[in-house]
Amino acid sequence: MFTISKRRRVATAAGAIGALALLAGCSEGVVQGEDGGGEDVAAEETLTLVTAAMDGTPNAAVQDWFLTEVEERSEGRIEFERTEAYSLCDAPEIADCVRDGRAEIGVSIPDYTPVYFPSTSVVSVPFVGQNWQGITHSLHELHRNNADAEAVMTDNNLHFVGTWPVGRMLIGTHEPLESPEDLDGLSTRVSGPLAINLFEGEGTNVVSLAANEVYEGLERGVVDSAAASIDFPVNYRLNELLPYWTDPGVGEYSSFGMWMNLDTYEEMSEDLQQVIDEVAADLAAGAGAEAFYAQATEQCPSMLEAETLEGFTRWDEDITAAWEEETGDSLQSAWVDLATEQGLENAESVLDEYMAGLEELSDPEAQDATLTCIEEFSNQ
Incomplete structure (x- = not known):
């Protein structure tokens, strides 16, 4: 299986940052100090995003909220390489791109590759889902607490981040x-x-x-x-x-799903895994709904x-x-x-x-x- 090499070095002294970045091939972020000054920190994890969420749509707004929030809460230790929709992998290929490690995180329609996502296709049952936030929250809890729903993800080398509805038909x-x-x-x-x-x-x-x-x-x-x-x-x-x-x-x-490559997630430090999972939980509990609605009104x-x-x-x-x-x-x-x-x-x-x-x-x-x-x- 092809995997993306990880870059895990953190610069702890300002004078060593440039050299460490060159040696490790890391991109650099900025962490704000208490005095408002910035200290450059090389990202430990640079994760490539492949997406089918078009700019300007509510689905892209949910995706972007998650990416930005993770970068901020990790204080620059996680950084996402954002790519344009359909640019690296076409929508029906995105799940496979994430599964085999060509990208570390993906956003697409699970229905394009339904055999990987039988547990999330429940969104498509007509007349059941009229509350966007409730669907998103229920699916998140399902894939955190139900062993059968979780298994279909892990068996496909995917870590569930979130699934949310695309909007009313x-x-x-x-x-x-x-x-x-x-x-x-x-x-x-x-x-x-x-x-x-x-x-x-x-x-x-x-x-x-x-x-x-x-x-x-x-x-x-x-x-x-x-x-x-x-x-x-x-x-x-x-x-x-x-x-x-x-x-x-x-x-x-129907729905959009966001998944990480399971190998990538499991190779992260526990505290960075916790950042990913906490932001995902907040997305499901209401933050995603706010981002979706704000863009949808436009x-x-x-x-x-x-x-x-x-x-x-x-x-x-x-x-x-x-x-x-x-x-x-x-x-x-x-x-x-x-x-x-x-x-x-x-x-x-x-x-x-x-x-x-x-x-x-x-x-x-x-x-x-x-x-x-x-x-x-x-x-x-």
């Missing part, structure tokens, strides 16, 4: 959608295994495309619609091609000001409730079967623990920027 189309019956016959890009099942049950021709491929797919007629978060009409510019967007009430449907003006936008609506709650009742518990059972096939032991108990976490750990006061933006559109 919207459906972008050329004509308005009023109910699930309108999905029949559409060719739609959908992500998330159980969300795909839901759409296929309504007669939709589902096409799997990575986020950065959807615009071209619409231009070329590979698909005629897209089910995705608000990132897609705003940051991926699908507003230019699809004038109608609606929230069908499915809620969160997407709304771009959405509403798009000259091509003709509709931005939400289905009536009775329509969504009838759709949910129609599916019953079938999609949860389908997730248990799928996760079991992908190697997750005791998948039913993992689902029960996740659902209990949603009830216990969700913040009832948490705001949803997408719903707020839909309300703004309706009040124009």
Whole structure:
């Protein structure tokens, strides 16, 4: 297995810093002293990031909060080499890049390589997840305290850092959608295994495309619609091609994951491991939700000001409730079967623990920027 060499020397005297940096090949950070002066310190760990989170999206904001917080709390002993989205590894390759050591930390969509992440695909069970913070917190606790969920990560040489939802599902189309019956016959890009099942049950021709491929797919007629978060009409510019967007009430449907190479994590000193894990816990407990929401609110003006936008609506709650009742518990059972096939032991108990976490750990006061933006559109 290819591994990245570690650089573990710390300069303890200002006059020796330059020589140590040259000898160890380390990059240098600055630690502030009590008098406000700076002391240069060579990073013990320089970790390369590979990511599918595009700049300007809420998912990138969560990622960047974590990276910056780790650098600050470690006082420069951990430093991240940030790379642009899709630059070193394409989105479907990122998990493998981290697993085999080409990069030390990665951020991408677990659904692109689902066999590695059966425990996190539970996010895609429709109608279950409506609270971003609760989902993130429950998944974090699950992968810290459930041996079966943790095992699927460690067996793939990954250390779980965090998993968070991508944002509420919207459906972008050329004509308005009023109910699930309108999905029949559409060719739609959908992500998330159980969300795909839901759409296929309504007669939709589902096409799997990575986020950065959807615009071209619409231009070329590979698909005629897209089910995705608000990132897609705003940051991926699908507003230019699809004038109608609606929230069908499915809620969160897919996720971003952040993982470290397990060998890299285990070779760190215990105090640096503690920094990584404490920041990850704070992300899950609410800091990530704050970063996500702050960036998500900045997407709304771009959405509403798009000259091509003709509709931005939400289905009536009775329509969504009838759709949910129609599916019953079938999609949860389908997730248990799928996760079991992908190697997750005791998948039913993992689902029960996740659902209990949603009830216990969700913040009832948490705001949803997408719903707020839909309300703004309706009040124009």
